[in-house]
Amino acid sequence: MMSERQHWRLGLLAALLPLLTTHLSYGLSLWEAWIPACNPYWADCVSISRTGRHGSAYWWFKGLMLPACLLLAVFWWQAARWLQQRGLSPGPLVLPLAMLASLALAVYTLTLGHATGHFPVIRRVGIAGFILFTYLVQVAIGAALYRAEPWRWAGNRVLGLATLILAIALLTLVWDGLWSEAYERWEDAFEWWLFLLLNGQLFLMLWIARFGQPERSI
Incomplete structure (x- = not known):
């Protein structure tokens, strides 16, 4: 049975x-031109998708991201x-949603680099599902903490x-609908920002579990 420190280290690896x-993958794809x-x-x-489509980055992306999918599921558990x-209770849907998030990320990872047939659509559904389900899990956990004084x-x-993650996601929809040509220049950057912030939540939760004191107030 793992100690609390081992659990924390596993969570840090997942993040x-x-x-x-x-x-x-970005560095390898850049190095290989x-x-x-x-x-x-x-x-x-x-x-993010383009960084893992070709060359050695294709194999590194899949070889590292698939274990990351499993680690993320363990993190939420x-x-x-x-x-x-x-x-505290985050509700009965947290673990199913976490499993769906990890599965969606795995689907995205496995279809990355395949541009024929239905693969592009499946890849987009996978990344959209990962973002949505991960966001819902984070909200459920945040709400469980908030309900306890x-x-x-x-x-x-x-x-x-x-809320910041949701605001950025909504901004992309509005911007795309009103100024699609200008939005295309920033679409990829928004993807990187959202991925960074989603992972940032994991670091925040690790900090709360490791160093947070329930007696603190804002």
Whole structure:
């Protein structure tokens, strides 16, 4: 049986691995000249998907992201268990939603690099499902913390970051609908931002579990 420190280290790996995978793929694709040199968090660059489509990055992306899918599922299971140990309940849908998020990310990963048939559509559904289900899990956990007075400060922070993620997602829809040509320049950057913020929630929850004190207030 793992100790609390081992659980925390496993959670840290789950939070780090997706970020390391995407940035390693970007670096490899840039080194092998599959993509131009640019800032992926700014306009006129490349999507996360494009960094893992060709060359050695194709294999590194799949080889690292698939284990990351499993680790993310374990992370949310640990988060739900941590809440239950403190008498908090995130609801019965958290674990099913977490499993769906991990499955959607795995589908996206497996179809990446295949541009024929239904693969592009399946890939888009996979990444959209991952973002949606992960967001819902984070909101449920944030709400569980917020409902408990000693942990309300933590719930505020989790829900605040979730609100920022939702605001960016809604902004992309509005911008795409009103100024589609201008939005195309920033679409890939928004994808990187959302992925970074979704992973940022994991680091925030790890910090709460590791260092947070329920007696604190905002």
